[in-house]
Amino acid sequence: MFLGADCFVALRLRLTPTLATVIGVFILLTTVTIVVIEFRSSQNIIRSLGSDFIWTSMQGLSLEFDGRGMDVEDQALFIASSIEAGTVLLEDKQNIALFIYGALAGTVQTSSIWVIDQNGRTVGVEQGDSDGVMTPNFGRVEDTAFLLETFKFAQSTKDPFWTEPVFFASKGQSYFVHAVPILEGDKTIGLVLSTVSLRRVSEIADEMSDEYLTVFMIDDEALLAHPNMKDALPNLSSKRLFPSINDVSDPFLANYKSLEKLPAEELGLEENFELYFGTDASGQERFLVIRHPLEGEFSTIPIGAHFDAAVLVQPYEQMLRSSYLAVAILLVALVCAILLARWIARPVRRAASGARHVAALELEAVQTLPASNIRELNDLASGFNSMVGVLNAFVRYVPRSLVRRILSEGSDVSAPAERQLAVLFTDIAGFTSISEKMSAVETAEFINQHLTIVGGAIERHGGTIDKYIGDSVMAFWGAPEQSEHPEKHALAAANAITLAIRADNKAREDKGLPPVRIRIGLHVGPLVVGDIGAPGRVNYTVIGDTVNIASRLESMGRDVDPSADVVILASREVIGKLDMPDISVESIGNRTVKGKLEPVEVVRVSV
Template structure:
């Protein structure tokens, strides 16, 4: 700062002209750009609709639609459960049939590639291993065109391998003959196997090598495997079943112990064979429609009346392993549905009572929460705009979480009020807009630095009392900071009567030199305007020197862990200060002298008027520096 003197007294603190704002109370820099405004419901509305509205809708629906709708819903729920059970059983059926497909695919491929020789006894051992590893399989075999069969299967005494001729098995002759024109896996429905005394679903795979038909690999899944896939732990009177065609039973709890009376002419038991009056009446047409099942496109239902009572039958039609569709279903006593309906009736009455209590509770809770959260949101919004003074302290709350939030906010607000006095708002605002901390790490970057200094401040300081001197500086700094921040600059620090500011950090600013020079010219205009006012009041003008330099400097957080400043260091900063000090060499008595370095002048457009003041040796710096002076044109 300058040590020269001026010979006039300064303006008193209580001047008649409206004072400029002090540096510590400058208007807050604009907060980060907000998201596009759109309507959002309040917490009061959400809680009322959530607690009260949904409860009222549920209770009102049950009350006014009535028992008939509850009955339909109950049947539909039961239908969904049965449908899910059918889906689970279908998955279990796939698990039962997939080993057969895998076995014929593997054996057929190995024989076709000549990796297995049907004449080699080893193939029977391999087949025995395949059957042993898959409990769902009844047998696996390879049949040659001359009806010679080699295979392995399950008998009462365990696993058995054999090689024999099957001339007496007409169904197999048909499968073998059709295989010449088939490709891939083919399922042949239920076929009775005399040697194993049981019916099997048979999968086949034709084997060809070099366009020569070698025979057919077959695998059988016993009929009892389907009954084993029924859902365990069913309620009393509930039965899972699988029907085929008209009256043929593929799966039923009575078949778990095995099947009797089957033959080539009668490979599948009928509803009469298993002694189930419900299924027998169902197949013979003794049913009435079930309206609830009409809501499901692939689920059919009916009610059946037998001597033991009324039953609900639900089933789903599926295809895939047979040329005839299967009906996978379940039946259960109609009384099971009545129990659920009684519970629904009691639920309707209880719901009406709970509704009234819930509405009152929801309204009171919503009012308490919305009031507290609303105040917190409003105050936090002011903090986000760096309006620390406008964010009022929050009252306590009867809710523990809201009370802790209010106390924490009040403590934060008190700290920020002090923080606001010592940290540049513009810098904080820019760091907030950046959205991350990358701009805080010290990094070498090109920027523009400004130093200002009041000419003759020493004599002013000697003449004014400390309170008046502080008021004078606050007014002066407020005027300069306003011009600097208007051009996107950051006030780094106040050094006595001097101001250090910079452009180009933390956010990138390709026009940092232009913005700095515009700010310098704006300061010059403010000083001139203020001096005109001072002269009218017979007060001496305040004169100012400004130095501006552009160059590389380190910008970022610098300091000890407990005390960090975002600031600049480097030759560019020192040069800017020396340029400001060089202003006394070209002092012509103007209110403001603005000197800029050649690096700064090179980045200015033609409309910024300047002229060369010559090469100067700056104090403490090596070499000569060409300086330019900016000209203020009103």
């Protein structure tokens, strides 16, 4: 079934397995140390603490095996989901192979991952049992009977499943196979098969074993995992999928049924535990524990371990002395683990904090992420910094409130629609005479400083700046954020502009510079607001008669009071019934504005 190729890919560390491995080593060291020390006690201590030790150890072993199995499932499901979503095409074998490389890098317990289409064409990557070298494979499936049976079951269930263990003659091993159907609607168009060999499972058992502890998986007398499994593998076949307990060099396990069976329930263990006690060939006393899985657990295979009885029967005084050492090691390990985790997680936390600021469009509060020696973190920092740079450029040309709405609700918020909006125009009176005394650079600096004052006041009161026209500003209220009384916010902004201009004029006077005089026009009424323009270039803007009236009112200010530092003219519709005690209103009568047949009642607003 499996096709070989001479292709070697160097493994590179990734964030998740690196973090999990390092922290796991620290935790494992502390756990094993505490277990070994804590239970080196007398037989009396065994009665009181033995059951806790056995239950915790076996539970930990079960969780470790289950975790490895769930990782296999998760990686296969990710590949299948990516194909279904179109992220990678089923026909694109090279891209699928790259996906599989990534999956295998994070699940070293997986022997191989295969993607198979409904015509039997395959692409897969095998991970060498001993050297971890990944080898890509392309071709057709040899074991068509197994594939047809698996496909047939996949079409009926549509859900991921583990097949019955299968023997692959080309590899001379039995495998556990996990299948994830690849669906196109209700049709199964392919499979993602993840295989885990007996050798791989036994390597996991070997990782969890040491000179005192031997971990295994057993089903009656069939052995599914054992540190010494390697010597028994050549005797397997399609009719004999698993070796027996007599096929590995473990005499104590081979004779476990003849050992003394201890009453597990009397020792405080649950009924799914079997506990044996006996002597090995060297005359050393050992315990053997088998834990049968409970209903609903991930694994359905019993997990066992046998260990030196000395782990539990050392003198009480030794336990106390060793306990102090264990606590010290535990503290050191935890401190190291915490420091390491914080070191690795620091840029992630900074990225999360920055993402919150980005979501709120508080780009000035976002800190640049530093480079990292870990590839994923370095890619995260580079991509995040680039994103913030693009957004900083983006919000300079698009209203910030619109960007917030697009980020939260999508691009449909900018579709043209009619709303009741308030429009404000500002202009510097006598700008030509002022600019004549300045150089081009000085003129640009003057305009930028003035627009910063005006634009800041507008944005603080929820306005959307439509455009800058030389020294003039056009802004509106009521879009993209809707407002029941947009004219109230527009008046507040005009008030703030007045105070800001007067404060700036005071500073200019102290520097011996002439004051800046501005005119402001305000009107409220129906407008069309949204993206206006050709498909390749649009502006978020407003169109309608209300804009023209506001512009004419601003121009009218030059005739009302030419010497005033600020002249605010608004239509009667803007003032309405608003109650704003910090401003005074003076009617200057009906005025005819250009482009309007009917006169507009104009009022002057004073701050």
